[in-house]
Amino acid sequence: MDISRRDIFTVGGKLLILASVGATLKQITGAEPPSDAYRLADHWWGMIIDIDKCIGCGNCVRACSKENNVPEGFFRTWVERYQIEDQIKEVKQPRVESPNGAIDGFPPLAPIDGKSFYVPKLCNHCADSPCVQVCPVGATFVSPDGVVLVDQTYCLGCRYCVQACPYGCRYLHPETQTVDKCTLCYHRITKGLTTACCENCPTGARLLVDFKNPKDPVHEILRTNKVQVLKPYMATGAKVYYENLDGAVR
Amino acid sequence: MVVRRLFRDSAHLVRPALVLVACMALFLVVRSAIIPKAFGQYGHYRPGALDLVRQHPIAFAGQDTCVMCHDDQATVRAAGKHAHVACEACHGPLAQHADDPAAHVPKLPDVADLCRRCHEKDAAKPRNFPQVATAEHSSGMACNTCHQPHNPHL
């Protein structure tokens, strides 16, 4: 048979394949499940944040940035300051700010006619995450222990997941050109440490929790407090719970 | 007879079909050859990714580690209001120091900036958190002339 037009496509396809064999080679060799004492099936990670304890110092943002080499201008965690004026005559939008993610804290705020408070944010490590749902190749996923991670060697950089995240927790890493996000310090929590943000929070406003551990304080907290997740109507199965969250927070 | 004619007249249509089938077969072969090993073991992803994320180096050693060597500061701290403020919350990431204290001697924190970050008066802070308008409160003096960082109570 002569060379057909379809064959030309096939040849093109082969060249493409050869090119990406190089790219995939690393993944073929380096695939081994975690080997040490840490057992994936024994954990289901999440976090509890108490708004009433946050002092807006920005320690978590700085710690995260140093622990994870977060590129400048992007944030795996950040803190927002809400100011909600008294709604006497009209319903006003809350005033929200987060100067450079609060990596240097906030300028002091003079008392206002209303309330103001800080809201730390990070990936909610949703159990039914829309970001995972839309990833075309399986480069982002919920790990068996409940952490939403990105495979940096597999991510295409299409950024569909960034669009799908209702909380703005993802960004494209300017150097690796892959999507990057909070790993809940997976490299720490699987070795018995807490996350960098929780470690450095002076007031204990953030608490790493393991829902599968019956002795974890989370169960007592959930039993004795009224908690809420961000944007519950998104039904993403968010696992970052907030105590004392105001309804105005988005 | 009719059937035979039908076969003859549509013989040329078999060719594009063959090309298509060949392409698909080739794709399946190539796919099975280069798909990452163990893909899908835990879910629709490469299980090796878990280890990749875990390999990231640790920057903050955690206060339990500091306490092992620095029990002086640890006891002082435990007695005061900073008992729950982690060492590295003030001292910065020191995992390298904890691994090899001689090779990495930490710089001490700059008090002028440090205390202010947490204690500057701010309406958005929880009311029961001790806060001062630092400029008035210390009148220019360094905080640690009066307060001891590890146990700030006077």
Next chain:
Amino acid sequence: MIPGVDGFMYPNEVELQWSVLIVLYPYITGLVAGAFILASLERVFNVAAVRPTYRLALLTALAFLLVAPLPLQLHLGHPERSLEMYLTPHTSSAMAMFGFVYLWYLTVVLLLEIWLEYRTEIVGLAQSTRGLKRWIYRALTLGSYDVSPAARRMDEKVGYAVTVIGVPSAFLLHGYVGFIFGSVKANPWWSTPLMPVVFLFSAMVSGIAAVMVLYVVCMKLRKTAIDMRCLDTIARYLFYTFVIDFTLEMLDLIHRTYESDESFRSLDFMVHTRLLFSHVILQIFLGTLVPLFLLAANQLWRYTEGTRKAMYMTAGALTLVGIFAMRWNVVIGGQLFSKSFLGYTSYKMQLASREGLVAAVLLMILPFVIFFVLVKLLPPWQGGKAHEA
């Protein structure tokens, strides 16, 4: 304050993720789907008047389809990994499934239909040409020189079947693009079940307008008389689809305004400020109302040939601009507001970068280059005449 930002954006939202290239992607795919559906009018729905544009529409569809994945490819952070989409497609991802819809459409529908349509010419040219050309045509015959009337009748039957499969495939192709956006629940500007339908009809509108304009331009270049019956028919179908498209878009608008959910205040403000030019002026007024008026006038009153041509061409060109503006407003507009509904960012298009203006312009020229080559290789004109004769 961050330049270009009003109010509050989540810190990672300030920079847009999807650039002008992602605007091109639904635009180009839409042209493909629309052109194909116009071609199928003749075959499946027996609208004989549009026969002169049948082959033209097929080649237009192919030229744009070949370019359609390029903007996506260029926009990826790691284009060399794109094959993963076929190796380990994530079945829950609209984007992954699009890859297969695309391949299906390219190979089983479009290439096959063109091959069947052109077989007589290909075989003829494989015997009459010399040199390299001869080799190309010989390859294109796939080794079969059987163009007996019986075999051609067979082709006609199979071609009909392919077109019948092709129409829903074209719907699928572009409906899917709409679904990619419409299924993002985090984004209220995108998230509506109407999105695939709106995309589909706007695709048909843009594809029909593109073929209409291309047809007139080609005829002018070849100094051949324009078949006015054909042009009138195309314009009529353009009008019909446009009415449906406009109705759907207005339905979406009215529905949003009436429901006024949480996001409405924010989106409404955006439409009146940052999107005022591209949405209200370009898309709705110049890109929809004006061409609709021009086309409607032609349904109501008779004009001279020259006036009609001018009106159609104006309507066609404005439509193409309007649909482009619509894609822009969906893709870019959907990223200008914060998902906190408290602020807005702005899109700064780069010039010469990988995702910049130059790349976009080149990508928009490329289909015409391919179209030119295809027309040289597989002349669409003889077929039309042969058929008329």
